[in-house]
Amino acid sequence: MFKKYYCLSFLIFSFSLLVTRAAFAQSATLSKGNAAPVFTAQASVAGSAFDFSLKKALAKGPVVVYFYPSAYTGGCDAEAHAFAELIDKFTAAGATVIGVSADDIQRLNTFSSDPKYCAGKFPVASDPGGKIAATYGLGFTPPRLGIKDVLGQDLTHGFIPRTTFVIGKDGKILAVFSSETDHISPTEHVDKALAIVKGL
Numbered sequence: 001m002f003k004k005y006y007c008l009s010f011l012i013f014s015f016s017l018l019v020t021r022a023a024f025a026q027s028a029t030l031s032k033g034n035a036a037p038v039f040t041a042q043a044s045v046a047g048s049a050f051d052f053s054l055k056k057a058l059a060k061g062p063v064v065v066y067f068y069p070s071a072y073t074g075g076c077d078a079e080a081h082a083f084a085e086l087i088d089k090f091t092a093a094g095a096t097v098i099g100v101s102a103d104d105i106q107r108l109n110t111f112s113s114d115p116k117y118c119a120g121k122f123p124v125a126s127d128p129g130g131k132i133a134a135t136y137g138l139g140f141t142p143p144r145l146g147i148k149d150v151l152g153q154d155l156t157h158g159f160i161p162r163t164t165f166v167i168g169k170d171g172k173i174l175a176v177f178s179s180e181t182d183h184i185s186p187t188e189h190v191d192k193a194l195a196i197v198k199g200l
Contacts, residue, residue, distance in 0.1 A: 029137035031176055036167040037135040041127060042105050046120030047113035049105050052098060061094035062200060063167045064193045067133055069159040071103045071111035072149035079186035084121040086194055095197040099124040100132060102157040133160040164189045166196045
């Protein structure tokens with residue numbers, strides 16, 4: 001009997017710890033001056049999958065890591081197009097741009113090469129389940145039935161809130177802005193990120 005209650009108590013404790021950690025990850029978004037968690041992820045550029053490494057990208061210069069809810073949705077499409085249009089200016093400033101969403105790599109292969117969106121100009125990475133996002137303190141909304149993208153396809157993945165981190169070459173976060181808290185449009189994320197890297 002004691003063993004039974006011990007196991008039950010352990011399970012309850014473990015679950016509460018998991019819930020507490022999840023809540024902490026969602027409420028404690030990293031801010032300016034924090035060290036950016038390094039990550040590797042399957043990504044796609046111009047329709048080709050590869051392994052993206054933040055550590056390797058930072059060795060070349062600052063990195064703009066922008067999290068977005070989903071490929072082929074209005075705001076995210078506009079944001080990707082804006083990054084593609086201005087990517088030469090980011091490159092001239094020595095900066096790398098990487099988009100991160102919970103889309104699977106197959107969707108990102110198409111999205112990354114689509115001339116209306118990423119246009120093969122910069123990579124987008126897959127973060128199924130929002131594990132990378134959680135290390136940055138971002139929440140994750142589970143998938144919901146009935147939501148479709150601009151192509152009319154069901155969206156079966158969850159969503160990461162639109163948040164941009166500008167990370168210096170030393171791995172420290174230089175700036176962070178969110179559509180939820182800062183009330184800025186998807187394309188304003190691009191303009192603000194570019195202004196910061198051009199000022200370095």
